[in-house]
Amino acid sequence: MASQPSSLRSRGMELLVAYRQQPSVCTRNKLVQFNAGLVRKIAHRVSYQCAEPYEDLEQIGYLGLIRAIERFDPGQGCAFSSFAVPYIRGEMLHFLRDRGTAVKIPRRWQDLQKEGQKQQAELIRRLGRQPNDTEMAVALSISVEEWREVKLANRNRLPLSLDATVCHQVDSTITLGDTLADAHCQLLQTLEEDRQQLQRALNELEDKTRTVIEFVFFKGLSRKEVAEQIGVSPMTVTRRIQRGVEQMVEYLQPQLAKSDS
Numbered sequence: 001m002a003s004q005p006s007s008l009r010s011r012g013m014e015l016l017v018a019y020r021q022q023p024s025v026c027t028r029n030k031l032v033q034f035n036a037g038l039v040r041k042i043a044h045r046v047s048y049q050c051a052e053p054y055e056d057l058e059q060i061g062y063l064g065l066i067r068a069i070e071r072f073d074p075g076q077g078c079a080f081s082s083f084a085v086p087y088i089r090g091e092m093l094h095f096l097r098d099r100g101t102a103v104k105i106p107r108r109w110q111d112l113q114k115e116g117q118k119q120q121a122e123l124i125r126r127l128g129r130q131p132n133d134t135e136m137a138v139a140l141s142i143s144v145e146e147w148r149e150v151k152l153a154n155r156n157r158l159p160l161s162l163d164a165t166v167c168h169q170v171d172s173t174i175t176l177g178d179t180l181a182d183a184h185c186q187l188l189q190t191l192e193e194d195r196q197q198l199q200r201a202l203n204e205l206e207d208k209t210r211t212v213i214e215f216v217f218f219k220g221l222s223r224k225e226v227a228e229q230i231g232v233s234p235m236t237v238t239r240r241i242q243r244g245v246e247q248m249v250e251y252l253q254p255q256l257a258k259s260d261s
Contacts, residue, residue, distance in 0.1 A: 011034075012031070012034050012035070012080065013074060013080070015027060015030055015031050015034065016031065016069070016072060016074050016080060017074050019031060019069060020072070020073065020074055023070070028066065028069055028070075031069050032062060032065055032066060032069070035065055035069075035080070035081075035084065036062075038065070038081055038084060038085070038088065039058060039061040039062055039064075039065050039088055040058060040061075042061055042085065042088050042089050042092065043057040043058040043061050043092065045152065046089065046092050046093075046096075048106070048149065048153065049106075049153055050096055052095075052096060056095075057092050057095070060091050060092050060095040061088045061089075061091060061092055063091050064084070064087040064088035064089070064090060064091030064092070065084055065087065065088055067087050067091070068080070068083055068084035068087035068088065069084075071087075072084070106153075109149070109150045109153050109154075112140060112142065112146075112147075112150045113150055113154050115140060116136060116140060116147070116150065119131075119136065119139040119140060120136065122139075123135060123136070123139060133147055133148060197252060198248070198252075200251075201247075201248040201251040201252050202214075202248065204247065204248075204251050205244050205247055205248070208230075208240065209240045209241075209243060209244040209247075210244065211230065212226055212230070212237055212240045212241055212244065213240075213241060213244045213245075215229070215230075216237075216241060223237045223238060223241075
């Protein structure tokens, strides 16, 4: 978003503020579409360093983008693109690590990097200064664009410090370590979301059916004990549980489909 015109950046920030104030799938999807170019750009770069298809990296990158959207705080004064890049690239690198495929520089670029070090030393000795990209490209008989890709690929192999700040603002307190997901918190959040969905589904049931399910599944009573308490047969309790579970499944299916969209 940092390279976009001011009007588009303003629109993007409006969406981010709106999502922060009232998260919704609709607003999140708009933000994903708005920042799709950032994902494609990073996927393009990473695809040159591994054997995985560009399309797979792009899809994985969107997961990182969504995570960045959910954690971004507009009040921090940080550009969203700077905040999102570690999430997007990190998600791709985690994918490559889990697939057992190391991020590798192509053999040609490895050879160019080694030869570049020799040529750079020679140019420094001859020119008395650091050579620029054009001078390095001429010395290696390659294009300036390819030399820059070689430098970028080599730089991306270096490990990043978790204490490195994500934003370039002097007063920024967000570090790369802060962007790493807390698995325990994510689990608690998921469990709470599941609990709320189940509660809403339970509230849709008629009173008698809901009471039976609460007695059996929440209070741990046997079906015989429930039957005695509410004055019906155990078979009636079983039928109400079966009917109630079926109704809850019918209610939850479209809800789950909506949350995955």
